[in-house]
Amino acid sequence: MHITSAFDGGNITLVNADSSPIELAIRQDNNSDFYQWFYFRLEGRVGDSYPLRFVNAGKAAYPAGWDNYRVCASYDRDHWFRLDAHYDGQCLDFTVDLEQPSVYLAYFAPYSWERHLNLLAWAQGHDQVQLETLGQTLDGRDMSLLTIGDAATAKHRVWMIARQHPGETMAEWFVEGFLESLLDPANPGARQLLADTVFYLVPNMNPDGSVRGHLRTNAVGANLNREWSNPTMERSPEVYLVRQRMLQVGGDIFLDIHGDEALPVNFVAACEGIPGYDARHAELEQRFKQAFVAVSPDFQTGRGYELDKPGEANMTVGTNWCGHQFRTLALTLEMPFKDNDELPDTGEGWSPDRCRQLAQDILFPIRETLAHMDSGRNPVDTPA
Numbered sequence: 551m552h553i554t555s556a557f558d559g560g561n562i563t564l565v566n567a568d569s570s571p572i573e574l575a576i577r578q579d580n581n582s583d584f585y586q587w588f589y590f591r592l593e594g595r596v597g598d599s600y601p602l603r604f605v606n607a608g609k610a611a612y613p614a615g616w617d618n619y620r621v622c623a624s625y626d627r628d629h630w631f632r633l634d635a636h637y638d639g640q641c642l643d644f645t646v647d648l649e650q651p652s653v654y655l656a657y658f659a660p661y662s663w664e665r666h667l668n669l670l671a672w673a674q675g676h677d678q679v680q681l682e683t684l685g686q687t688l689d690g691r692d693m694s695l696l697t698i699g700d701a702a703t704a705k706h707r708v709w710m711i712a713r714q715h716p717g718e719t720m721a722e723w724f725v726e727g728f729l730e731s732l733l734d735p736a737n738p739g740a741r742q743l744l745a746d747t748v749f750y751l752v753p754n755m756n757p758d759g760s761v762r763g764h765l766r767t768n769a770v771g772a773n774l775n776r777e778w779s780n781p782t783m784e785r786s787p788e789v790y791l792v793r794q795r796m797l798q799v800g801g802d803i804f805l806d807i808h809g810d811e812a813l814p815v816n817f818v819a820a821c822e823g824i825p826g827y828d829a830r831h832a833e834l835e836q837r838f839k840q841a842f843v844a845v846s847p848d849f850q851t852g853r854g855y856e857l858d859k860p861g862e863a864n865m866t867v868g869t870n871w872c873g874h875q876f877r878t879l880a881l882t883l884e885m886p887f888k889d890n891d892e893l894p895d896t897g898e899g900w901s902p903d904r905c906r907q908l909a910q911d912i913l914f915p916i917r918e919t920l921a922h923m924d925s926g927r928n929p930v931d932t933p934a
């Protein structure tokens with residue numbers, strides 16, 4: 551039996567190979583207490599069963615994430631299926647029955663750095679796409695921005711950023727699906743949008759954390775989604791560079807794509823706690839959510855985070871900073887690590903394909919919200 555995580559995004563420590571179950575621990579993000587992302591390869595004898603245990607699961611960033619969680623596994627690194635697991639409040643246990651000599655196991659289907667580079671290379675070949683490097687991360691990787699549409703003539707600007715938390719790989723699967731839909735010449739909604747809207751897309755906000763196999767932070771342990779008030783090139787260049795461009799071009803809608811460890815549904819969190827939250831914010835938020843619910847049974851509004859009280863928003867969070875700075879719609883989209891339990895898939899759980907489909911569907915609420923802005927129907931400015 552051999553276990554390794556010495557590859558892009560890998561994360562595991564072998565604690566005891568001779569015990570049964572085999573004891574493993576998830577590594578902390580560098581210079582940080584966060585951990586929950588794991589990704590490793592197990593090699594063994596076909597036909598044998600390998601019981602595995604994460605001995606430090608109970609002290610992970612979001613222990614509730616292990617309740618009813620099922621491990622992602624793949625033999626071919628393309629198709630990811632789920633394995634049942636058991637969490638006792640301290641350890642996570644699961645068993646691999648090897649059907650082929652080598653299996654990959656991960657918290658969610660990984661989105662590799664190579665795939666990220668392929669996505670950028672593919673996108674730049676389209677007439678309407680501009681690829682730009684905003685600067686470099688602390689490990690020296692490029693911060694890439696894709697601009698889709700005609701910035702000179704566009705009436706609307708929409709921002710989408712993903713993977714501030716690098717272990718939330720579903721966010722980049724989502725961006726991939728979004729780009730495919732937006733650039734599909736047979737998609738009438740995309741064509742209509744691109745007639746008067748320009749999209750600014752950051753497919754990976756945290757390249758270093760992604761490659762290092764982090765859950766939540768960059769190379770020096772900064773949680774990028776708590777850096778938006780005062781980012782610096784020394785600690786959080788990823789946010790600094792993107793925020794600088796946002797301030798230059800502005801925007802009408804800001805979408806920040808994430809994954810949630812605990813909640814088994816798709817939902818959005820808005821910026822209701824910012825100082826300037828007003829009737830327009832509330833109206834746009836409602837329009838967006840109603841349209842999203844109408845188009846996708848995988849999206850819902852019943853479950854989500856507790857609302858911030860008026861004026862009590864954490865302004866270091868990207869969505870709050872954007873909603874306040876640009877006085878417009880800013881949303882964090884959360885997808886599950888587990889599954890949408892209102893529409894479960896017992897084989898794969900929440901999966902890359904479902905991320906892509908949800909991304910295709912989000913074109914409609916974007917279109918509806920921009921159309922509402924165009925209609926000029928400004929709600930009466932009373933407290934929401």
Ligand code: ZN
Nearest residue numbers: 715718808809
């Ligand atoms: Zn997140």
